[in-house]
Amino acid sequence: MEAKPDTLTAVLWPAEPVRKRGPKPSLSRQQIIETAIEVADASGLSAVTMQLLADQLGRPKMSLYRYLPGRDELVALMADAALGAPPAAAGRGWRGRLRNWALQAWPVFLAHPWLHQVTVGPRVFGPNELGWMEVALGALDATDLTGAERLDAVALLTGHLRSMAAQRSAGPRSATDASASDDIEAQSAALMAQLLTDHADRFPLTAAAFGQAQRTGTTDQALEFGLDRILDGLGALIDRRRG
Amino acid sequence: MEAKPDTLTAVLWPAEPVRKRGPKPSLSRQQIIETAIEVADASGLSAVTMQLLADQLGRPKMSLYRYLPGRDELVALMADAALGAPPAAAGRGWRGRLRNWALQAWPVFLAHPWLHQVTVGPRVFGPNELGWMEVALGALDATDLTGAERLDAVALLTGHLRSMAAQRSAGPRSATDASASDDIEAQSAALMAQLLTDHADRFPLTAAAFGQAQRTGTTDQALEFGLDRILDGLGALIDRRRG
């Protein structure tokens, strides 16, 4: 129920493995995490239930608690595992590297539609998430930005990524079918269109912009739009600092 | 459990009030929403339970379902009510107006630490949320941006606001005490500092940036940093379009 930062740290940053005495575990933490990620990818994070997970693994429910302190810790482990190892830095200059970094993170969020609602707010970072951050900060290493500015810049980028990822996949839904990603976005757009035609007098600008955008824009364009705007803004600051 | 777009629309955009025949309701939907917002502000969104709400109102639990189809609809109504009526457009030029718009939305997110996790993803917009969007689009009305670009620009801004709001208040926590906002952020920072000193060899850039930032940066600075970067980036595009 409650947040347990110390337990989360202990789980995400495991200490030395001690020699065991008792019987051999018939399951592994990695196994649980992997199937949990599969379930979450297919049916949403709310479908990741200790009961379902145990059924999937062919064990009784309570046996899972030998490997994990609780569900919160499982989710944290899922997030860091789903993020995966950070990519190698690639690209020309800070801008190219940062852009590549974001474009490499994007498919990760698309592959795990629940990831954006978990990598948010004050939390305990896992090794992989810290690794991604390290790579992003590496892109800004040659600039004259201060430490706080670099962190803020990376936070701005990740915030945009998460925001766009949220647009793709619904929030706390428990979708049963896998074809929900496009459906939900299209369904939401249709509903919005209906709403705006019904109340076009109260929201004329929104109705006009939406009507025009519906023929041209997609979410991928929104991603690139925000990305380029952020990079432009960062570029202006970096140039100002250097000059 | 499931998402019900049509029900949400019916609740958020109520039709004409029909004349009633039966006994007079002893509660009102507005009353429920208000106390639900109070509970959420004080103890987090997860504390908003039908049971607790009913206790707070001095009624049995099931009586609430006469006023609301279910919890999802309640949360949607809470969100639109907490957002409140949009502010009047104020400021010089598109930049001043957009900046004011964001700075007026910010305290709303701070006052309702759960709002950021609800105004996310494909969803049914309420009247107030659409009103806010209309005002933001009004700021860009004099520019040469296309409809899609204007929507993307507003989405970029709101994404940043939500991201910063999430940084302040924890995610799905159920904080008991009210002094959690500063505590959690400080606690998280301390934990991050500990983590980075423990593994400074693996994440040297992050450790350096964080150590430098911890003495200077706050979350309010991060908000303004991202805001100014976004506005700079939008300005570059707008100037390019005009020239």
Next chain:
DNA sequence: TCTAATAGCGTACACTCGACGCAATTACCG
């Protein structure tokens, strides 16, 4: 071989949201 530590996991318990249906109340209409 004996012992001590560990894994497996059955049985609770305290919660959650919500479906259903009956009884009481009140407004409308003849």
Next chain:
DNA sequence: CGGTAATTGCGTCGAGTGTACGCTATTAGA
């Protein structure tokens, strides 16, 4: 001024959820 019909109040119940606790079986180390 009735009688009818619709609406509210809400008790009961079921299907979920996470997890504390403690007993038994197993196995590595002394």
